[in-house]
Amino acid sequence: MVDFQDLRKEYETHGIDESELLDEPMDVFKTWFVGASESCPAPWFETNAMTLSTSDGKGHITSRVVLLKGVDADSIRFYTNYRSTKGQQLAANAYAAVNFHWPWLGRQVRLTGAVEKTSREDSETYFHTRPRGSQIGALASKQSSELDSPEVLAQIAAELESKYEGQAVPLPEAWGGYRLTPDSFEFWQGRLNRLHDRVVYRNEFGNWARRRLSP
Ligand SMILES: Cc1cc2nc3c(=O)[nH]c(=O)nc-3n(C[C@H](O)[C@H](O)[C@H](O)COP(=O)(O)O)c2cc1C
Numbered sequence: 001m002v003d004f005q006d007l008r009k010e011y012e013t014h015g016i017d018e019s020e021l022l023d024e025p026m027d028v029f030k031t032w033f034v035g036a037s038e039s040c041p042a043p044w045f046e047t048n049a050m051t052l053s054t055s056d057g058k059g060h061i062t063s064r065v066v067l068l069k070g071v072d073a074d075s076i077r078f079y080t081n082y083r084s085t086k087g088q089q090l091a092a093n094a095y096a097a098v099n100f101h102w103p104w105l106g107r108q109v110r111l112t113g114a115v116e117k118t119s120r121e122d123s124e125t126y127f128h129t130r131p132r133g134s135q136i137g138a139l140a141s142k143q144s145s146e147l148d149s150p151e152v153l154a155q156i157a158a159e160l161e162s163k164y165e166g167q168a169v170p171l172p173e174a175w176g177g178y179r180l181t182p183d184s185f186e187f188w189q190g191r192l193n194r195l196h197d198r199v200v201y202r203n204e205f206g207n208w209a210r211r212r213l214s215p
Helices: 025-039 085-092 120-127 132-140 150-163
Strands: 049-055 061-067 076-081 095-102 107-117 175-189 197-204 207-213
Touching: 025 095, 025 107, 025 175, 049 085, 061 076, 061 085, 076 085, 076 120, 120 175, 132 150
Parallel strands: none
Antiparallel strands: 049 061, 049 095, 076 175, 095 107, 107 175, 175 197, 197 207
16 A cells, blocks of 8 residues: 555755746746746646635535636636536636646646636637547537546447538537636745745736735
């Protein structure tokens, strides 16, 4: 069995330099994201994979990984099924938290913010950039609903494949993008002896306030 108490790692990276702390936290995020992408040590690691946490009206929280698919001036985008668990929770509480972890850099980034659906045009445009197999998959899957067997899903996908052969796959009615507009960012850099650096930006009445936090 794994000895969990013995799982321990020292973070020997340098801290967060003041010069990295630009006025706009989205600019810091973009710089860190580019740094993570360019230094990513393994092709299987998706630097744009982020843990997204949502909650329903009763305060029940769920988390899952989704892919970051766009960064705009003051928001980030991801795409999913609107009738999934996350979609239902976002309909009940249009607020979410997102977390990135880039372990080879000893870095974590946390964002929170209000979430809204992107426009139908945006979803349409993104949907048609996806590989055809992924488009068929999105059309076939009633994401987060019960499925009798994997064969049932494969059969639905095969039927849709022949139905739309030679034609564009239509954007599923319940599929599309969400835009999260951060009201807070936290940049975490692991350091020796657990004396990590944490810098949080909070949007306070339209302006970004920046503070360092104890690790
Ligand atoms: C690396 C990775 C990337 C994923 N990307 C997405 C994505 O972009 N959109 C999505 O709907 N689900 C994605 N998933 C699947 C979700 O984690 C999740 O299983 C699914 O969205 C259903 O979640 P829900 O029932 O909480 O709504 C991804 C999973 C992994 C492991």
